[in-house]
Amino acid sequence: MRVNLRRIAHTRSGDKGNTSNIAVIAYEPDFYPVIKAALTVAAMRTVYNDTAVRGTITRYDVDGLGVLNFVLEGALGGGVSRSLAIDNYGKALASAVLRFELEVPDAWAPRLRGPQAA
Amino acid sequence: MTRKSHKLRIGSGAGWWGDRIDPARWNAERGALDFLCFETMAEATVSAAQVRKRRDPGFPGYDTWLDDRMRAVLPHCMANGTRIISNQGWIHPQAAARRVAELCAEVGWKNAKVAAITATDLSTTIAASGLSIMESGAPIASLRDTLISAEPYAGAEAIVQALDQGADIVITGRVADPSLFLAPMMHHYGWRHDDWDKLGQGSGIGHLLECGAQVTGGYFGDPGYKDVPEPWNLAFPYADVAPDGTAEIGKVSGTGGCIDLRTVKEQMFYEVHDPARYITPDVVVDFTTARLEQTGEDRVKVSGISGHARTPTLKVSVGCTEGYIGEDMFFFAGPGCLEKAKLADRILRERLRMADLQADDLRIDLIGLNAVHGAASAPPSPDYVPAEIAVRIAARCASRAQAEKIGREVDGMAVCGLASTGKRVPHQDRVREVIGLWSTLVPRTSVDCTVEFV
Numbered sequence: 001m002r003v004n005l006r007r008i009a010h011t012r013s014g015d016k017g018n019t020s021n022i023a024v025i026a027y028e029p030d031f032y033p034v035i036k037a038a039l040t041v042a043a044m045r046t047v048y049n050d051t052a053v054r055g056t057i058t059r060y061d062v063d064g065l066g067v068l069n070f071v072l073e074g075a076l077g078g079g080v081s082r083s084l085a086i087d088n089y090g091k092a093l094a095s096a097v098l099r100f101e102l103e104v105p106d107a108w109a110p111r112l113r114g115p116q117a118a
Numbered sequence: 119m120t121r122k123s124h125k126l127r128i129g130s131g132a133g134w135w136g137d138r139i140d141p142a143r144w145n146a147e148r149g150a151l152d153f154l155c156f157e158t159m160a161e162a163t164v165s166a167a168q169v170r171k172r173r174d175p176g177f178p179g180y181d182t183w184l185d186d187r188m189r190a191v192l193p194h195c196m197a198n199g200t201r202i203i204s205n206q207g208w209i210h211p212q213a214a215a216r217r218v219a220e221l222c223a224e225v226g227w228k229n230a231k232v233a234a235i236t237a238t239d240l241s242t243t244i245a246a247s248g249l250s251i252m253e254s255g256a257p258i259a260s261l262r263d264t265l266i267s268a269e270p271y272a273g274a275e276a277i278v279q280a281l282d283q284g285a286d287i288v289i290t291g292r293v294a295d296p297s298l299f300l301a302p303m304m305h306h307y308g309w310r311h312d313d314w315d316k317l318g319q320g321s322g323i324g325h326l327l328e329c330g331a332q333v334t335g336g337y338f339g340d341p342g343y344k345d346v347p348e349p350w351n352l353a354f355p356y357a358d359v360a361p362d363g364t365a366e367i368g369k370v371s372g373t374g375g376c377i378d379l380r381t382v383k384e385q386m387f388y389e390v391h392d393p394a395r396y397i398t399p400d401v402v403v404d405f406t407t408a409r410l411e412q413t414g415e416d417r418v419k420v421s422g423i424s425g426h427a428r429t430p431t432l433k434v435s436v437g438c439t440e441g442y443i444g445e446d447m448f449f450f451a452g453p454g455c456l457e458k459a460k461l462a463d464r465i466l467r468e469r470l471r472m473a474d475l476q477a478d479d480l481r482i483d484l485i486g487l488n489a490v491h492g493a494a495s496a497p498p499s500p501d502y503v504p505a506e507i508a509v510r511i512a513a514r515c516a517s518r519a520q521a522e523k524i525g526r527e528v529d530g531m532a533v534c535g536l537a538s539t540g541k542r543v544p545h546q547d548r549v550r551e552v553i554g555l556w557s558t559l560v561p562r563t564s565v566d567c568t569v570e571f572v
Contacts, residue, residue: 010344010380012337014389017161017253017555023387025380049493062393062406065383071391081162081553082440084481084512087490091337096494114343 001105006098007112009035013094019055020075020090022097024068027113031104032066038102044070047097126306128299128323129356131156131191131204133330135163135181139190141331141354141373146194148370149356153302154191156204157295157328158183164292165437165553167209168241168267179210180217180289188221195286196227202287203277203298209267211236215289215572222287232572233285237272237292238565240434244268244558251436252557264438266553270560271433273399275311276567277301283569292435294398299324299357307361317401318425319363322408325396326367326385326420330354333367333385334416335375348374357420364421366413377416399432401425431559440554441478441516444524447485448531449540451506458536459484459507465535466511469527476520477513485510514552521549 005011005024008031013022024039026032041057048057055074062069076090077083087093110116129151131142135158146154158181170177181187184206195202207214215234222230240247245262272290274297280288282305290298303309303320311317326333331352339346346352351374357365367377386405390396396403402425409422450458463482470480483489485508487498511528515521525548532541 006343010340010384012384012388014387016389016391017557019391021387021389021391023384023390025383025387027380047494058391060391060393062387064406065386065408065410067383067387067393069387069390069393078479079555081555082443082514084443084445084479084514086483086485086510086512092490096491099496 001103001109002101003104003112004098005035005039005100005102007114008104008108011094011097013090015076015080015089018074018076018079020072020093022070022072022094024070024097026066028111029066032063034102034104036061036068039068039100043100044097047100048072048075126303126359127151127356128153128155128302128327128359130327130330130354132158132187133328133332133354134158134160135183137330139183139186141352142187143190143194144370144373145354145356146191146198146200150198151200151356152306154195154200154202155298155302155327156187156202156206157298158204158206159208159292161435161555162437162553164209164269164435165267165555168437169551169553171209178213178217180208180214181206184214184217185221188218192221192227193225196225196230201281201285201302203290203301204288205290205293205298207234207289207291209291211289211291212570212572218287218289219572230286231284232287232289233280233283234570234572235272235276235280235288235290235567236570237270237567240268240270240560240564241265244434244436247560249558249560252559254556258436258558261436261438261556264440265436266439267437268434270565271399271435272565272567273297274301274304276569278304280569281305283571285571294400295328296321296324296398297400299327300400303359303363312427314401314425314427316363316425318403319421319423320359321398321401321403321425322386322405322423323357323359323363323365323420325403326382327355327357329385329388331375332388333381334369334377335381338381338384344380346374346376350374364419366417366419368417377418378412379410379418382410382418382420395426397429399428401428430562432562432565434558434560436556436558438554438556440552441514442518442521442549443512443514443552444521444549445510445512446525446528446548447508447510447542448528449506449508450536450538451540452538455507456484456487456504459509462509462531462536465531466527469530470523473523473527475513475515475523477515480513481511483510484508518549524548
């Protein structure tokens with residue numbers, strides 16, 4: 001079945017200069033390979049398809065902890081201090097990828113986070 | 119003074135300048151801490167302080183919340199034998215340390231040993247250094263006319279020195295955030311400066327603590343997905359650090375929030391780029407080897423973070439004046455609010471053109487539609503009707519006079535705008551000075567840190 005990333009992972013963004021990082025963290029170890037296969041750099045680019053995200057996107061895989069760390073260069077409108085963005089730190093950036101849809105086994109249904117479908 | 123036990127407890131007192139103060143008090147009062155560490159500096163703190171100092175010679179140059187923070191914790195730290203490490207010194211650590219000594223006297227901590235750590239200020243020398251800007255590759259000399267400040271990120275070494283000399287309270291300026299927490303570990307356990315794995319593990323623990331509540335359930339709650347108990351009652355964390363650096367993250371009882379694998383993982387990668395090479399002045403941290411284990415309610419054991427030899431350079435943050443940002447907003451609600459907001463966008467652009475606005479960049483956001491996530495926002499359904507929309511406009515300009523045009527045209531929307539335009543109370547902070555931040559790397563030999571007891 002198709003679900004939002006939000007059902008199987010959580011995210012946090014951080015800022016350094018004009019670069020934002022978004023950590024995507026699997027709720028359970030066996031969710032991780034599915035996320036890793038689906039959420040490629042190219043997929044991430046389609047989510048953050050904003051003129052604001054102009055630079056390179058790099059993905060670092062931390063297999064031991066079930067974490068993908070994405071680094072989005074040039075994502076903060078020139079940097080925290082000179083950005084005209086209302087969220088100049090990109091503090092809210094990490095939640096956008098939670099809408100990303102991916103295919104997961106039906107058997108995972110009871111383990112998905114958030115409200116259970118009736 | 120030092121308790122050479124096999125238990126070392128280090129707690130957080132602040133995760134940033136604007137952070138809450140009560141959780142620091144709870145940690146000092148009930149945390150049974152050996153050390154309480156305050157992290158109060160953002161990337162722009164030093165340059166902003168320099169700008170303020172130019173405008174307001176009476177500004178003492180340290181954390182504007184220094185008195186409040188110290189008054190909240192000093193009586194408890196004195197009673198409990200808790201030593202304090204804090205980067206509240208900003209651009210004037212000696213002045214902050216002297217103020218802290220006064221506050222100690224007020225609460226009866228008469229013999230408190232307060233140390234100030236000052237690192238070499240590179241503001242007057244960096245432009246002639248021949249170095250390049252990391253972000254752009256341009257010569258640093260190109261910033262000569264706009265440069266406000268250039269401060270290196272110091273490591274743990276001078277703090278360790280001050281602690282070794284018996285300091286009860288150490289006040290620093292710019293220090294890498296994890297180093298504030300690594301220093302007491304190095305001091306307490308006598309770790310060598312080249313014991314890279316221990317320094318890596320210790321810095322990793324420091325990184326988990328440095329943002330305060332971000333590891334105890336702050337910046338985390340997502341109702342229905344990540345529920346946080348009593349999120350209004352968050353504690354700041356502490357770590358019980360073993361001699362090999364293995365640590366358990368915990369918090370004082372009777373508080374809300376949560377500490378679990380999710381909160382620890384989120385904070386572990388916060389502001390991290392390559393997780394195998396997180397560069398601090400003390401060590402290059404490798405988080406990829408970390409092991410996490412939930413050992414109890416709101417207790418997570420963190421081990422296995424490793425380290426590699428520190429780099430031969432220190433990062434220097436260079437602040438420059440880069441003009442002004444003018445910013446303001448107004449609102450529409452009810453039927454037609456989105457159409458009005460879109461027409462208001464057009465009106466503003468036309469009027470700013472007539473006013474001959476000279477801007478390097480101009481942006482108008484419709485808050486309530488896609489202002490935050492831009493193209494990454496969920497596309498609204500065709501018949502979507504928002505209940506209300508805020509129109510927010512911002513422009514970056516070379517001069518204050520240009521930036522002020524933004525607020526002037528927003529004022530004009532009150533009478534010369536559209537039906538039912540909602541306005542905020544007129545306010546004075548519609549224009550702010552832009553401080554551009556750049557980085558460069560300098561050889562370690564060009565930076566000295568001095569320890570001075572006040």
